Amino acid sequence: MIPLDSAALGRRAEAMLEELAAISADPDRLVRLFLTPEHRRAGDLVAQWMREAGLEVSEDALGTLRGRMGQGPRLLLGSHIETVIDAGKYDGPLGVVAAILAVDTLLRAGAKPPAIELLAFGDEEGSRFPSTLSTSAAVAGAFDRKQLELKDAAGVSYAEALGAYGKNPDEIARAEIPRGEAAAYVEVHIEQGPVLESKSQPLGVVTAIVGQTRLVLNLTGEAGHAGTVPMNLRRDALAGAAEIALVAEKIAREGAGLVATVGMLEPYPGAMNIIPGRVRMSLDLRAAADEARRAAIRQFEEQARAIAKRRHLEIEIELIHELATTSCDAGLQDRLAAAIEATGRKPVRLASGAAHDGVMMAKLCPVAMLFVRCKGGVSHNPAEYASLEDMGLAIAALVRFIEKFEARP
Amino acid sequence: MIPLDSAALGRRAEAMLEELAAISADPDRLVRLFLTPEHRRAGDLVAQWMREAGLEVSEDALGTLRGRMGQGPRLLLGSHIETVIDAGKYDGPLGVVAAILAVDTLLRAGAKPPAIELLAFGDEEGSRFPSTLSTSAAVAGAFDRKQLELKDAAGVSYAEALGAYGKNPDEIARAEIPRGEAAAYVEVHIEQGPVLESKSQPLGVVTAIVGQTRLVLNLTGEAGHAGTVPMNLRRDALAGAAEIALVAEKIAREGAGLVATVGMLEPYPGAMNIIPGRVRMSLDLRAAADEARRAAIRQFEEQARAIAKRRHLEIEIELIHELATTSCDAGLQDRLAAAIEATGRKPVRLASGAAHDGVMMAKLCPVAMLFVRCKGGVSHNPAEYASLEDMGLAIAALVRFIEKFEARP
Numbered sequence: 025m026i027p028l029d030s031a032a033l034g035r036r037a038e039a040m041l042e043e044l045a046a047i048s049a050d051p052d053r054l055v056r057l058f059l060t061p062e063h064r065r066a067g068d069l070v071a072q073w074m075r076e077a078g079l080e081v082s083e084d085a086l087g088t089l090r091g092r093m094g095q096g097p098r099l100l101l102g103s104h105i106e107t108v109i110d111a112g113k114y115d116g117p118l119g120v121v122a123a124i125l126a127v128d129t130l131l132r133a134g135a136k137p138p139a140i141e142l143l144a145f146g147d148e149e150g151s152r153f154p155s156t157l158s159t160s161a162a163v164a165g166a167f168d169r170k171q172l173e174l175k176d177a178a179g180v181s182y183a184e185a186l187g188a189y190g191k192n193p194d195e196i197a198r199a200e201i202p203r204g205e206a207a208a209y210v211e212v213h214i215e216q217g218p219v220l221e222s223k224s225q226p227l228g229v230v231t232a233i234v235g236q237t238r239l240v241l242n243l244t245g246e247a248g249h250a251g252t253v254p255m256n257l258r259r260d261a262l263a264g265a266a267e268i269a270l271v272a273e274k275i276a277r278e279g280a281g282l283v284a285t286v287g288m289l290e291p292y293p294g295a296m297n298i299i300p301g302r303v304r305m306s307l308d309l310r311a312a313a314d315e316a317r318r319a320a321i322r323q324f325e326e327q328a329r330a331i332a333k334r335r336h337l338e339i340e341i342e343l344i345h346e347l348a349t350t351s352c353d354a355g356l357q358d359r360l361a362a363a364i365e366a367t368g369r370k371p372v373r374l375a376s377g378a379a380h381d382g383v384m385m386a387k388l389c390p391v392a393m394l395f396v397r398c399k400g401g402v403s404h405n406p407a408e409y410a411s412l413e414d415m416g417l418a419i420a421a422l423v424r425f426i427e428k429f430e431a432r433p
Numbered sequence: 434m435i436p437l438d439s440a441a442l443g444r445r446a447e448a449m450l451e452e453l454a455a456i457s458a459d460p461d462r463l464v465r466l467f468l469t470p471e472h473r474r475a476g477d478l479v480a481q482w483m484r485e486a487g488l489e490v491s492e493d494a495l496g497t498l499r500g501r502m503g504q505g506p507r508l509l510l511g512s513h514i515e516t517v518i519d520a521g522k523y524d525g526p527l528g529v530v531a532a533i534l535a536v537d538t539l540l541r542a543g544a545k546p547p548a549i550e551l552l553a554f555g556d557e558e559g560s561r562f563p564s565t566l567s568t569s570a571a572v573a574g575a576f577d578r579k580q581l582e583l584k585d586a587a588g589v590s591y592a593e594a595l596g597a598y599g600k601n602p603d604e605i606a607r608a609e610i611p612r613g614e615a616a617a618y619v620e621v622h623i624e625q626g627p628v629l630e631s632k633s634q635p636l637g638v639v640t641a642i643v644g645q646t647r648l649v650l651n652l653t654g655e656a657g658h659a660g661t662v663p664m665n666l667r668r669d670a671l672a673g674a675a676e677i678a679l680v681a682e683k684i685a686r687e688g689a690g691l692v693a694t695v696g697m698l699e700p701y702p703g704a705m706n707i708i709p710g711r712v713r714m715s716l717d718l719r720a721a722a723d724e725a726r727r728a729a730i731r732q733f734e735e736q737a738r739a740i741a742k743r744r745h746l747e748i749e750i751e752l753i754h755e756l757a758t759t760s761c762d763a764g765l766q767d768r769l770a771a772a773i774e775a776t777g778r779k780p781v782r783l784a785s786g787a788a789h790d791g792v793m794m795a796k797l798c799p800v801a802m803l804f805v806r807c808k809g810g811v812s813h814n815p816a817e818y819a820s821l822e823d824m825g826l827a828i829a830a831l832v833r834f835i836e837k838f839e840a841r842p
Binding site: 283 | 694719
């Protein structure tokens with residue numbers, strides 16, 4: 025094991041993140057969208073850092089920066105460099121910077137790391153086009169060409185944006201890594217939740233990227249005068265919606281690794297003196313295991329329908345979105361945990377409630393993620409924060425992980 | 434008792450209501466606001482009907498049409514002739530038409546009714562100015578002169594509108610009926626609720642015009658990512674609001690003569706994938722007895738605060754509006770019930786959940802109301818409907834009531 029100064033690594037990471045955060049389409053807030061001049065500038069900076077670390081840099085047909093070293097089946101490391109609108113500076117860039125600093129540290133120390141490819145993706149957030157994870161999909165050979173027709177808010181298509189970025193959509197297939205050449209994909213990312221903070225631990229090992237079901241419910245009762253309709257003659261859609269929202273909460277609280285959120289709830293007409301005749305509400309339910317998620321959804325739908333029936337409400341339940349669970353590789357998890365222990369910290373095992381490029385990379389090879397504590401669990405917000413200490417420890421753990429990594433034949 | 438043909442009375446009422454409904458500011462929907470040209474035309478038509486029935490007509494300083502007969506303490510009968518925007522044709526005008534037809538029927542039959550004054554008010558709905566019941570308030574000597582400064586949607590003040598209507602605000606005080614000269618106030622009105630329909634009875638006797646408390650609650654928790662915050666670390670303002678809404682429903686269901694409505698509930702930010710950090714919601718609670726209403730509000734506030742505390746939410750409860758109960762006179766109720774029985778129907782006793790001019794008239798004399806079944810409980814809507822049969826029975830009952838009425842000395 026090479027000697028490591030995690031405090032110094034944290035300081036270097038922070039300086040690089042600051043430099044990236046200065047690249048924004050808006051001087052007052054951080055906005056760096058896919059295939060924009062800001063994406064170009066950030067890509068150029070990352071390419072320069074990769075070269076300085078000793079990697080051979082190329083850029084694929086979707087603008088993903090790729091830095092390679094060594095031969096044979098390779099360890100893939102990376103994250104994304106584009107951001108949401110009004111972003112923080114850690115979500116995405118930290119994973120790219122951590123990988124660069126880990127490789128740089130190993131090579132400078134004269135270590136002999138395994139074959140490695142760094143990946144700096146450009147379309148994880150889906151902030152410009154209504155696409156998801158398209159740049160990692162291309163690397164995994166799972167790019168959906170229908171996405172080329174998607175348009176951004178200004179009416180520019182994905183294909184047109186690629187052209188303006190100097191890319192040829194016909195070359196997307198060449199971004200794919202052949203199956204036998206990808207040994208594993210490992211990503212460092214801020215947690216975006218409060219679990220590590222609540223356990224007072226800087227680092228976590230992700231067990232799975234949770235699957236997700238999103239429903240929209242329409243409840244219809246009967247609007248009426250808030251004064252003149254007795255309680256026993258009411259068909260109050262909001263009272264039914266309230267009961268259903270609490271059912272969702274109860275199911276999630278009683279299940280293991282489940283979260284359920286009613287984020288949208290709109291009563292009509294929404295006036296103080298009118299019994300709501302109609303409510304539109306959402307359910308977002310996520311679980312680390314697909315069977316647990318499906319069972320919870322069945323239970324929820326059954327109870328929601330029973331509540332509607334008892335209250336003489338009509339109910340329509342619409343499936344809006346569904347995403348299967350991505351399990352993280354058990355062996356990689358154990359090796360990440362051992363690497364965290366090598367920094368003197370306790371690894372916390374936790375699921376990722378947000379999606380990441382690992383969802384696509386899992387189609388190519390085993391995946392794993394190292395989570396870094398972030399303040400208050402806040403992300404997608406300028407207040408997003410990870411400490412220099414925690415980032416330094418994450419990079420140190422990643423170095424320890426790479427040192428022990430051996431690509432399975 | 435004079436002979437009565439209630440079917441014929443119903444037909445006459447319907448024809449008069451049609452004639453009034455044709456007077457609208459909008460050719461496509463019924464809109465007849467206070468102190469407008471439509472109010473003028475409706476007032477002129479009502480005055481003509483009053484005269485044809487044998488009454489001596491005057492108009493007070495707020496445009497209320499007043500038709501008198503006889504000497505001494507008088508029975509006051511009436512309702513309002515202005516409407517909400519996009520109104521039905523029964524809410525208000527039915528009470529005026531019923532009173533005119535009752536008097537007309539009695540005088541044509543050669544009966545000797547007691548002294549009577551018919552009142553056709555013009556500001557019950559508060560649809561033009563944010564005033565309430567101002568025309569009956571003037572008759573009861575309770576007009577609040579601050580209302581003269583209120584402005585309508587076009588910026589015209591109440592005082593200016595009076596001037597344009599040819600009225601002098603200095604003469605409002607002269608609209609008051611001296612206390613000893615008002616024996617009782619009785620109003621016929623559609624129920625605006627489903628109780629009579631659910632009991633298959635055409636007519637009801639109002640026990641009280643309910644008191645009302647309106648609250649706005651602000652709940653503050655913590656917004657968060659729907660995927661990354663575990664259930665036990667959430668401070669979900671919407672889940673708390675749902676529990677509070679169900680508490681309101683439970684209290685009202687368990688109490689006697691209580692109704693509670695959460696009509697407005699707004700989660701922020703209201704996105705499907707974000708835990709609501711804040712909710713603004715309303716409570717409208719009404720009861721036929723003030724003590725029951727106050728007790729229910731205390732109970733609600735206590736339980737809402739307990740829920741907020743358990744869920745680590747901040748809660749603010751703001752009192753928006755409070756109106757005391759107006760009790761209907763027990764003797765008048767009994768005499769209205771007897772009059773309904775004289776038509777061969779069973780009187781249903783019920784509270785009025787909506788406010789009426791009786792709230793103001795009760796400051797002057799004992800009040801009572803006769804409710805007429807309306808289809809589906811619908812009002813303030815073009816679909817508002819009372820059948821010819823039910824209206825005919827209501828007028829017949831009013832005739833029977835007047836026949837037996839003797840002003841207490």
